[in-house]
Amino acid sequence: MKVGLTHVGVVAYIIASSALVFVFPQSVLAFLCFEASLLVIYYASVDQTTKFCLGTIVLLVLLPLLGSVNGYYLEVAIQVGIFVALALGLNIVVGFVGLLNLGFVAFYAIGAYLWAIFGSPQANHFLPGNLFPLSSVWFFPFLLLSVGVGALTGALLGLPVLRLRGDYLAVVTLGFAEVVRALVNNFDKPINITNGPKGITPIEKPPLFFQPLLEFLGFSVNPSTLYPFYFYFLVLFIAMLTVVVARRLEESRIGRAWKAIREDEIAAAAMGIPVVRMKLLGLAVGASFASAVGVLFAAKQVFINPESFTFMESIGVLAMVILGGMGSIPGAILGATGVTILNLQVLKGLSLWLNSVRQSGIVLSIPLFGDFTLSQIPAQFEPAKYERMVFGLILILMMMFRPQGVLPPRQKRGH
Amino acid sequence: MELALDILPQVLVDGIVLGFMYALIALGYTMVYGVLEFINFAHSEIFVLGAFVGVEILLLLESAGHLATLHTAFVLLIVILSGMLLSGLAAVALERVAYRPLQRSPRLVALISAIGASFFLQDALRFFESLWRNTFYLTYPTLDVLDKTVPLGLNVVVPVKSLLVIVTALVALAVLHLFVNRTRLGAAIRAVAQDPDTASLMGIPVNRVIALTFFVGGAMGGLAGVLFGLHYSLVNPYSGFFPGLKAFTAAVLGGIGNIPGAMLGGMVLGMLEAFAASYLSILTDGAFGAEYKDVFAFVVLILILILRPKGLLGEKVREEGA
Numbered sequence: 252m253k254v255g256l257t258h259v260g261v262v263a264y265i266i267a268s269s270a271l272v273f274v275f276p277q278s279v280l281a282f283l284c285f286e287a288s289l290l291v292i293y294y295a296s297v298d299q300t301t302k303f304c305l306g307t308i309v310l311l312v313l314l315p316l317l318g319s320v321n322g323y324y325l326e327v328a329i330q331v332g333i334f335v336a337l338a339l340g341l342n343i344v345v346g347f348v349g350l351l352n353l354g355f356v357a358f359y360a361i362g363a364y365l366w367a368i369f370g371s372p373q374a375n376h377f378l379p380g381n382l383f384p385l386s387s388v389w390f391f392p393f394l395l396l397s398v399g400v401g402a403l404t405g406a407l408l409g410l411p412v413l414r415l416r417g418d419y420l421a422v423v424t425l426g427f428a429e430v431v432r433a434l435v436n437n438f439d440k441p442i443n444i445t446n447g448p449k450g451i452t453p454i455e456k457p458p459l460f461f462q463p464l465l466e467f468l469g470f471s472v473n474p475s476t477l478y479p480f481y482f483y484f485l486v487l488f489i490a491m492l493t494v495v496v497a498r499r500l501e502e503s504r505i506g507r508a509w510k511a512i513r514e515d516e517i518a519a520a521a522m523g524i525p526v527v528r529m530k531l532l533g534l535a536v537g538a539s540f541a542s543a544v545g546v547l548f549a550a551k552q553v554f555i556n557p558e559s560f561t562f563m564e565s566i567g568v569l570a571m572v573i574l575g576g577m578g579s580i581p582g583a584i585l586g587a588t589g590v591t592i593l594n595l596q597v598l599k600g601l602s603l604w605l606n607s608v609r610q611s612g613i614v615l616s617i618p619l620f621g622d623f624t625l626s627q628i629p630a631q632f633e634p635a636k637y638e639r640m641v642f643g644l645i646l647i648l649m650m651m652f653r654p655q656g657v658l659p660p661r662q663k664r665g666h
Numbered sequence: 667m668e669l670a671l672d673i674l675p676q677v678l679v680d681g682i683v684l685g686f687m688y689a690l691i692a693l694g695y696t697m698v699y700g701v702l703e704f705i706n707f708a709h710s711e712i713f714v715l716g717a718f719v720g721v722e723i724l725l726l727l728e729s730a731g732h733l734a735t736l737h738t739a740f741v742l743l744i745v746i747l748s749g750m751l752l753s754g755l756a757a758v759a760l761e762r763v764a765y766r767p768l769q770r771s772p773r774l775v776a777l778i779s780a781i782g783a784s785f786f787l788q789d790a791l792r793f794f795e796s797l798w799r800n801t802f803y804l805t806y807p808t809l810d811v812l813d814k815t816v817p818l819g820l821n822v823v824v825p826v827k828s829l830l831v832i833v834t835a836l837v838a839l840a841v842l843h844l845f846v847n848r849t850r851l852g853a854a855i856r857a858v859a860q861d862p863d864t865a866s867l868m869g870i871p872v873n874r875v876i877a878l879t880f881f882v883g884g885a886m887g888g889l890a891g892v893l894f895g896l897h898y899s900l901v902n903p904y905s906g907f908f909p910g911l912k913a914f915t916a917a918v919l920g921g922i923g924n925i926p927g928a929m930l931g932g933m934v935l936g937m938l939e940a941f942a943a944s945y946l947s948i949l950t951d952g953a954f955g956a957e958y959k960d961v962f963a964f965v966v967l968i969l970i971l972i973l974r975p976k977g978l979l980g981e982k983v984r985e986e987g988a
Contacts, residue, residue: 415975417774418705419975421705437957562907570782631792631802637792640785650782
C-alpha cells in the first residue's frame with residue numbers, strides 16, 4: 252500500500268476537525284467540520300481498505316469520544332443513524348423499484364407501536380395476566396418480529412394497490428399512512444390498545460446484556476450515562492446492517508429485477524420477471540427496514556405518541572432520498588445525514604442565534620423606517636419552525652436542476 | 667332510532683355543504699389531470715390561499731370600519747371574487763414556476779415537485795402571516811346575516827351560511843359547465859385534454875390553454891377556500907391537507923379528468939362523510955365515532971381504486987359526434 256499525500260491530508264483533516272470539537276465543544280460549526288470528515292473519506296482518492304479503516308476509526312472511536320465531551324453530538328449521531336436506515340428502506344421502494352411510497356412513516360409507526368405496546372404496561376389493558384411490560388430481554392426478539400410484521404403489512408398494502416399507476420399508488424400509500432395514524436390516535440376505545448393521543452410511556456429500553464462483562468472488567472458505569480453510547484452503537488450496527496442488506500440486494504438478481512421493472516415494466520415482464528411478486532417484495536423489504544427502526548425509536552424515546560408519525564416524516568425521508576439520488580445507496584446515506592443535520596443543527600442553531608439576538612436588546616436605526624429593536628423580531632420566525640419549507644425547497648429544486656440527486660447511482664456496464 | 671331520525675335533516679344539509687365544497691376543489695384536480703395527466707398536489711394550498719385572501723380582506727374591512735357600513739352582499743361579492751382571482755393567479759404562477767419546466771420529465775418527477783410546492787406554500791403562507799399579523803391561526807370576522815337561520819318547515823332550520831355555500835357553488839358550477847362546453851376557450855381545454863399534440867397542430871396554443879386550465883381550476887379552489895372560511899370560520903396554513911385529499915378522492919371517485927364526475931364524486935363523498943360523522947357512533951353503539959370521518963375518505967378511495975379504478979362515470983366523456 253502506497254501512502255501518498257492524500258492519505259496524510261485525510262488523516263490531518265480528521266485530526267484537525269476532532270481537535271476543533273474538543274477545543275470548542277459547544278460550537279455547531281466545529282462539529283459540522285467533523286461530520287464532513289466522513290464525506291472527505293468517501294471522496295478521497297485512497298483505496299477501499301484505507302477508507303474502511305478511517306471510517307471505522309471515525310465512527311467507532313472518535314465520535315463516541317466527542318459524544319462524551321458533549322452528549323448532544325451523540326443524540327445527533329443517533330438521529331442520523333435512524334434516518335439513514337429509514338432512507339435506505341425508502342430508497343429500495345422509490346429508488347430501486349420506482350414506486351413512490353408517500354406512506355412510509357406508517358411502517359415506522361407500526362414497528363414503534365409494536366414494541367411500545369408490549370414493552371410497556373399498556374398491553375395489560377387488553378391482555379389478562381399482568382404480564383407486561385415484557386422484560387427488556389424481549390427487545391431483540393421484537394426487533395426480529397418487527398421485520399416480519401413490517402414486511403407482512405407492506406405486502407398486504409401492496410396487494411390491492413400494485414395494479415395502480417404510479418401517481419395513484421402515491422396517494423393511496425399516503426391515505427394508508429393517515430388511516431394508520433387515525434387508528435393509532437383513536438384506538439383508546441372501545442378497547443385501549445394504543446392509549447390514543449396521550450401516547451405510551453414508559454417503554455422498556457434494550458437489555459444491558461454486556462453489563463456483567465463491564466463489571467468483570469472493573470468498569471462501574473451507571474446505566475443513564477451508558478445508554479446514549481449503547482444506543483449509538485446499536486443504531487450504528489443497525490444502520491450498517493441496512494447498508495449491507497441494501498447493497499447485497501442491489502447487486503443480486505432481485506435488485507436487477509427491481510431496476511428492470513423501474514426502467515420498463517412491460518419489457519421486464521416480457522423477460523420473465525414476475526413483476527407483481529418483485530414489487531411486493533420491494534414494498535415488503537422497505538417496510539421491514541422502517542418497522543425495525545421503529546422498534547429502536549420507541550425504545551430510545553421511552554415515550555411515543557401519534558404526533559411522531561405524521562405525513563411530514565414521510566416527506567422528510569423522501570426529501571433525503573431525493574437529495575442523495577434515487578436508487579443510490581451512498582446518496583441515501585448522504586441525504587439522510589445532510590437533512591437530519593440541517594434540521595437538528597443548522598436550523599436549530601439559527602433559531603438559538605435568533606433568540607440570543609432578540610434577547611440582546613440591540614436597537615438598529617434603519618433610515619426611513621426609524622428605530623427597530625431586535626427584540627421585536629417575532630418568535631414566529633425561528634428557522635426551526637420552517638421544516639416544511641426546507642423539505643419543499645429540496646424537492647422542487649432537486650427535481651428542476653438535478654433530478655438524479657447529489658450522488659447519482661453509478662451506471663454499471665450492461666451485459 | 668328517534669334520535670337518528672331527528673338529526674337526519676341536519677346531516678343532509680351538512681352533507682350537501684361538504685359535498686359542494688369537495689366538488690369545487692375536486693374540479694381543480696380533475697381539470698389539471700385532464701390536460702396534463704398529473705396530480706396537482708399543491709392544489710390544496712391554492713384552496714387555503716383562497717381562504718386566507720378572504721379572511722385578510724374581511725379583517726382589513728373590519729379594521730377600517732367598513733364591515734358594518736357596507737352591504738353584506740357587496741362585501742361577500744368582493745371577498746369571493748378576489749379569492750377566486752388571487753387563487754387562480756397563484757395556480758398559474760405555480761404552473762409556470764414548478765411544473766412547466768418539468769413537462770418533458772417523467773411523471774413522478776413532476777409529482778415530487780408538486781409535493782415540494784405544496785409543503786413550500788404551506789410554510790410560505792405561515793411565514794407571511796407571521797410577519798403580517800404575528801399569528802397564522804386566523805378567524806373570520808362574524809357577518810351577522812350569515813349566522814341567522816332560515817326555517818324550512820317541519821322544525822328544520824338551515825343556517826344562511828349553508829345556503830350561501832350551496833347557492834354560490836351551484837352558480838359557479840353552472841358557469842363552469844357553460845364555459846367548458848359552450849365557449850371557444852372551453853373547447854380548447856377539451857381539445858388539449860383529449861390530445862395535446864393534435865390540438866397543437868390545430869393551432870391551439872397548448873401552453874396557454876394549460877395556464878388557463880390552472881387559472882380556472884385554481885379559481886374554483888379559491889372559491890371553495892373562501893366558502894370554507896365563511897362556513898367554518900377558522901383557517902390556518904395547514905388546513906388544506908384533509909379537504910385537498912378528500913377532494914382528490916372525490917375526483918377519482920367520479921372518474922378523474924371528468925368534470926361532471928368531479929361534481930358527482932364530491933357530492934357522494936360529502937354525503938358519506940356527513941353520514942359517517944353522525945351515524946357511525948349510533949350504529950356501532952359508540953365504539954367508533956366521528957373521529958374516523960377523516961380517514962373515511964381514504965377507505966373509500968382504496969375501495970374504488972380496487973373495485974372500479976375508472977370511477978363512477980368512467981372514462982373522460984368524449985366529444986359528442988367526434
